[in-house]
Amino acid sequence: LTCEDMVRRRAEHNNSEIFSLEELSLHQQNIEKLENLDKWCRHLKTLYLQNNLISRIENVNRLKKLEYLNLALNNIENSAIYT
Structure with missing residues (x-):
């Protein structure tokens, strides 16, 4: 599964409309990398990414x-957080 597929599955309650999502929970999905989340989910206020395999977070x-971001229990190093 791609990251986009996982986002769409989580958006079932929103008629699979990912562009207007305000909250997204992708915890414990063995995600290694997030791609294009800023393009698909521009209205996100809350993002749960804890307990994955993410080593680097960008953009x-x-x-x-975004008001709340949970990246606990990932493989992120301080030097791997880029804005």
């Missing part, structure tokens, strides 16, 4: 409405 600053 979080593009999620302009």
Whole structure:
């Protein structure tokens, strides 16, 4: 599964409409990399990514409405957080 497929599955309650999602939970999905989340989910306010395999997070600053981000229990190093 691609990251986009996982996002669409989580958006079932929103008629699989990912562009207007405000909250997204992708915890414990063995995700290694997030791609294009800032393009699909521009209205995200809350993002749960805990307990995955993410080693690097990029472009979080593009999620302009993001208020809460949980990256606990991932493989991220301090030097791997880029804005």
